[in-house]
Amino acid sequence: MKKVHIVLWLAACCLLSFACEQKKGKGEEVATNNNLERAEMTLDSLYKHYSVLETNLLRENYPFKDDYKATYLASEEQNDAPNQYSYLWPYSGTFSAVYALFETSDDTKFRNTLDNKVLNGLEEYYDTKREPYGYASYINSAKESDRFYDDNVWLGIDFTDTYIKTKDQKYLDKAQIIWNFVMSGCDDKLGGGIYWCEQKKESKNTCSNAPGAVFALKLFEATLDSSYLAQGKELYEWTKKNLQDTDYVYFDNINLDGKISEAKYPYNSGQMMQAAALLHKITKENNYLEDAQNIAKGSYNYFFTDFTPNEGEAFKVLKEHDVWFIAVMLRGFVELYHLDGNKTYIDTFQKNLDFAWNNTRETNGLFNKDFSGKKKDERKWLLTQAAMVEMYARMGGIK
Numbered sequence: 001m002k003k004v005h006i007v008l009w010l011a012a013c014c015l016l017s018f019a020c021e022q023k024k025g026k027g028e029e030v031a032t033n034n035n036l037e038r039a040e041m042t043l044d045s046l047y048k049h050y051s052v053l054e055t056n057l058l059r060e061n062y063p064f065k066d067d068y069k070a071t072y073l074a075s076e077e078q079n080d081a082p083n084q085y086s087y088l089w090p091y092s093g094t095f096s097a098v099y100a101l102f103e104t105s106d107d108t109k110f111r112n113t114l115d116n117k118v119l120n121g122l123e124e125y126y127d128t129k130r131e132p133y134g135y136a137s138y139i140n141s142a143k144e145s146d147r148f149y150d151d152n153v154w155l156g157i158d159f160t161d162t163y164i165k166t167k168d169q170k171y172l173d174k175a176q177i178i179w180n181f182v183m184s185g186c187d188d189k190l191g192g193g194i195y196w197c198e199q200k201k202e203s204k205n206t207c208s209n210a211p212g213a214v215f216a217l218k219l220f221e222a223t224l225d226s227s228y229l230a231q232g233k234e235l236y237e238w239t240k241k242n243l244q245d246t247d248y249v250y251f252d253n254i255n256l257d258g259k260i261s262e263a264k265y266p267y268n269s270g271q272m273m274q275a276a277a278l279l280h281k282i283t284k285e286n287n288y289l290e291d292a293q294n295i296a297k298g299s300y301n302y303f304f305t306d307f308t309p310n311e312g313e314a315f316k317v318l319k320e321h322d323v324w325f326i327a328v329m330l331r332g333f334v335e336l337y338h339l340d341g342n343k344t345y346i347d348t349f350q351k352n353l354d355f356a357w358n359n360t361r362e363t364n365g366l367f368n369k370d371f372s373g374k375k376k377d378e379r380k381w382l383l384t385q386a387a388m389v390e391m392y393a394r395m396g397g398i399k
Contacts, residue, residue, distance in 0.1 A: 098117075130182050159212060273335070296336055
């Protein structure tokens with residue numbers, strides 16, 4: 001009789017454990033779908049408010065005003081010229097956003113959006129008048145514009161990711177064309193490194209070299225060509241040697257006189273974190289994992305701050321930066337999480353995204369950039385909305 005009771009007790013425990021696992025799995029699925037639903041809703045809002053009729057191009061801000069002037073270009077002449085359409089950099093954010101939705105959901109409708117809308121519009125920026133071919137900062141039908149190495153790197157990463165997922169050669173072909181352009185921006189001054197702008201070769205920036213390393217390592221993953229691995233390592237080591245601070249967070253750039261611009265932006269450290277994680281994934285060398293974890297800890301301490309909302313529990317809120325910089329930083333945290341399983345940083349991002357949905361998103365479906373919800377933006381930048389799509393989509397893939 002005692003044995004019967006033990007058998008029944010064990011059976012009950014197994015059933016209870018199975019039920020808990022089923023409940024847990026269902027809860028995880030709901031959370032995942034919640035992020036994906038938010039990503040898709042934000043993408044719909046983006047296209048509703050930024051699309052230009054009868055084109056695949058987008059406005060840069062909402063509400064649109066034709067006196068808008070970009071502040072992030074190298075040329076003063078180009079800075080002063082108001083433009084009807086988005087510059088390449090904000091437009092490219094839609095590539096990352098739609099690809100992230102496609103990658104996480106595996107829904108072919110997002111690949112269709114990518115091919116038929118995003119990439120068709122992107123070709124308006126593709127410059128074949130200058131060699132090597134690359135993407136210009138503004139559309140080809142306008143006056144000739146500067147070409148930025150970092151703008152092209154972001155596109156190259158997205159094209160490579162799309163190839164890895166689909167194995168469609170057209171994406172890899174484009175990625176390799178972009179790689180040739182990016183490498184044309186590298187020389188021996190300062191011991192190596194990629195410049196920021198083709199027309200203004202005055203500084204070598206973390207934002208061109210850190211994602212340059214990520215791009216090379218992804219090309220290695222796509223092709224198994226060892227030259228990409230070697231170039232990825234070289235760019236990583238150059239950036240670490242020249243631009244890392246003692247807190248493991250990265251400075252912005254170094255000019256040709258050796259002077260360092262000490263501004264710190266989330267995407268720079270995030271890309272070095274991702275590069276280190278990819279190098280560990282490829283080589284299995286633990287020093288790269290340690291690098292990634294140190295950058296993660298330093299970034300967490302530097303780019304987040306304690307925050308107590310009017311309602312709810314206190315948490316670490318993201319400090320105010322361009323939201324796309326934060327989205328690119330998230331890529332590094334996600335890459336590291338897949339290696340070490342430490343969910344501390346991922347959970348903090350989720351709290352920020354949950355709070356943003358309820359406190360920084362307006363009735364038109366567009367987001368302000370202050371994650372604390374205290375400040376409102378008069379104009380909503382296209383790249384901010386694309387970044388929110390990307391972050392919700394990437395978080396939707398976390399298990």
